[in-house]
Amino acid sequence: MTFERLYAECFGAVQRFCYFKLPSKADGDDVVQDVALTAWAKRDTVRSAEAFKPWLLTIAANKVRDFYRKRSKQSDLPLAEIREPLLPPARWGTPLEESVSETLALLGENDRQILALAYLQKLPQAEIASRLNIALGTVKSRLHNARRRFKSSYPYPMKGEKDMKKLPNILPEYKIEKTGKPPFDCVWEEMMGWFAVPRLGQKISWAIYDLPERKRTEQFTIEAVGRASVHGITGIELVAREQCSGEHEGHGESRKLVRTFVAQLTDTHCRILSESHMRDGVKHHYTFLDGDDFIDNWGFGQDNCGNEINPKPKNVIVRDGQMITCPAEKFVLDVVDRCTVTLNGKEYDTIRVMDIECYNTGTVSEQFLDENGRTILWRRFNRDDWRLDYYKQKWSEKLPENERLLVNGETYVHWYDCITDYIL
Numbered sequence: 001m002t003f004e005r006l007y008a009e010c011f012g013a014v015q016r017f018c019y020f021k022l023p024s025k026a027d028g029d030d031v032v033q034d035v036a037l038t039a040w041a042k043r044d045t046v047r048s049a050e051a052f053k054p055w056l057l058t059i060a061a062n063k064v065r066d067f068y069r070k071r072s073k074q075s076d077l078p079l080a081e082i083r084e085p086l087l088p089p090a091r092w093g094t095p096l097e098e099s100v101s102e103t104l105a106l107l108g109e110n111d112r113q114i115l116a117l118a119y120l121q122k123l124p125q126a127e128i129a130s131r132l133n134i135a136l137g138t139v140k141s142r143l144h145n146a147r148r149r150f151k152s153s154y155p156y157p158m159k160g161e162k163d164m165k166k167l168p169n170i171l172p173e174y175k176i177e178k179t180g181k182p183p184f185d186c187v188w189e190e191m192m193g194w195f196a197v198p199r200l201g202q203k204i205s206w207a208i209y210d211l212p213e214r215k216r217t218e219q220f221t222i223e224a225v226g227r228a229s230v231h232g233i234t235g236i237e238l239v240a241r242e243q244c245s246g247e248h249e250g251h252g253e254s255r256k257l258v259r260t261f262v263a264q265l266t267d268t269h270c271r272i273l274s275e276s277h278m279r280d281g282v283k284h285h286y287t288f289l290d291g292d293d294f295i296d297n298w299g300f301g302q303d304n305c306g307n308e309i310n311p312k313p314k315n316v317i318v319r320d321g322q323m324i325t326c327p328a329e330k331f332v333l334d335v336v337d338r339c340t341v342t343l344n345g346k347e348y349d350t351i352r353v354m355d356i357e358c359y360n361t362g363t364v365s366e367q368f369l370d371e372n373g374r375t376i377l378w379r380r381f382n383r384d385d386w387r388l389d390y391y392k393q394k395w396s397e398k399l400p401e402n403e404r405l406l407v408n409g410e411t412y413v414h415w416y417d418c419i420t421d422y423i424l
Contacts, residue, residue, distance in 0.1 A: 221241045311333075
């Protein structure tokens with residue numbers, strides 16, 4: 001099939017994509033033309049007719065990013081409230097304008113439209129009113145509300161704001177005591193390892209505290225923002241904003257990153273359907289169809305079935321003090337006992353859920369859930385030789401003061417803990 005025929009079949013999709021992403025029809029027409037010229041120049045690089053449409057839409061996505069990058073540079077800064085010194089590059093060196101365009105994409109069409117007119121095109125409010133055929137007072141009201149929604153969705157603090165408001169800098173002392181009582185039933189709807197419940201209106205912050213210093217090294221805020229579909233499966237879209245001091249993994253530099261998840265709750269499981277983030281100016285998407293590339297980082301369970309939301313003892317993980325025995329297989333998770341966790345002066349009746357190497361080889365975690373199925377405390381352990389090629393040191397040498405577990409005869413060392421604002 002000829003290039004012309006393939007392009008004609010995909011033209012409508014490219015046009016709709018550009019019109020949706022850009023502030024005006026004229027801008028959309030310009031970008032569509034640019035897409036056509038680039039596609040023609042690179043037509044020999046497309047592998048097959050089946051690959052033509054995603055290849056073409058990839059070009060369109062890059063051209064849209066180029067549009068906002070150029071517009072941002074022309075207008076110096078995209079929004080009046082954002083100041084360069086407060087916004088260092090993200091983990092992967094994400095430019096400022098990419099964070100802005102990512103945030104705009106989370107807003108409704110009316111918000112995107114009026115923000116683009118006011119801050120990207122820098123039009124006076126009277127001209128905006130004329131273009132949109134609405135009253136000047138309506139422009140003021142819509143612009144105020146759009147700015148407020150942008151501010152609440154933007155991943156980095158605006159001028160004058162302080163970040164990490166609630167979670168303490170130092171992990172409070174805690175005590176874990178087995179009660180000897182049988183574990184209770186609860187409904188555990190949190191995303192495995194992320195503590196967020198994929199329901200509209202849900203929002204949570206949580207932090208990582210490295211041991212033995214107990215110092216907060218990373219914080220996350222996760223918010224459910226809407227419904228989304230991945231390969232025909234409907235779930236909830238969540239935006240996760242991460243801030244890291246640079247100490248947690250020893251890379252020595254602070255970073256900020258925005259991830260987008262789509263997760264699904266069923267009657268029996270909670271699972272992540274997709275994850276996406278920006279890297280090197282490109283937004284990377286991973287879905288449950290991507291095999292080990294997805295499962296090893298975001299998935300859980302056989303064929304990514306997810307974690308069970310009604311956890312019950314299976315007696316596959318047996319714990320006696322610091323000694324643990326379990327089957328030598330992947331995705332081993334079990335309710336092992338019932339404990340009272342005393343944290344920050346409060347007592348919590350919890351069940352202890354342990355997983356053995358659920359995320360990757362050489363890791364163990366224990367999670368303490370209350371009767372509402374919410375995490376009170378999460379603790380991470382590394383096998384003594386976990387990522388030895390990277391850290392160049394066994395964990396028992398790196399963290400000699402930290403607690404140890406013995407799992408099937410192998411030593412695991414306590415690395416860090418997590419708490420959420422649910423307990424504050």
